[in-house]
Amino acid sequence: MNTTMQEYNVGSLEDFLPRIGRVVELGxxxxxxxxxxxxxxxxxxxxxxxxxxxxxxxxxxxxxxxYDPLYDWKIDLRSGEVQAPDRGIVKTYPVTETAGQIKVCL
Structure with missing residues (x-):
């Protein structure tokens, strides 16, 4: 099993507007x-x-x-856990910022 993580540069901090989602495809x-x-x-x-x-x-x-746009489920961005009374989990990925550049690890 390959457990090597790869870091991807996804843009600068200014590329991400507060409270607005952005789709990125990596690997x-x-x-x-x-x-x-x-x-x-x-x-x-x-x-x-x-x-x-x-x-x-x-x-x-x-x-x-x-807040899920279709079902209004409340999801913790830090852990991916859906909040009660609903149940579920979303896979989360580590994010780092270095000199204003945002990187995601897969």
């Missing part, structure tokens, strides 16, 4: 990246954990939570 994986009002960037798989699926990039961000 065959479609990600939804979000910048919070505080300036932190999170990367999640761009797929709702709801049984019917759907994209997450169009969701609304409030604090460290994302």
């Amino acid at each position: 065959g994986v479609q990600l939804a990246l979000f910048r919070t009002s505080e300036g932190t960037i999170y990367a999640l798989e761009n797929r709702s954990p709801h049984p019917k699926g759907g994209p997450l990039a169009e969701g609304m961000v409030s604090g460290c939570y994302l």
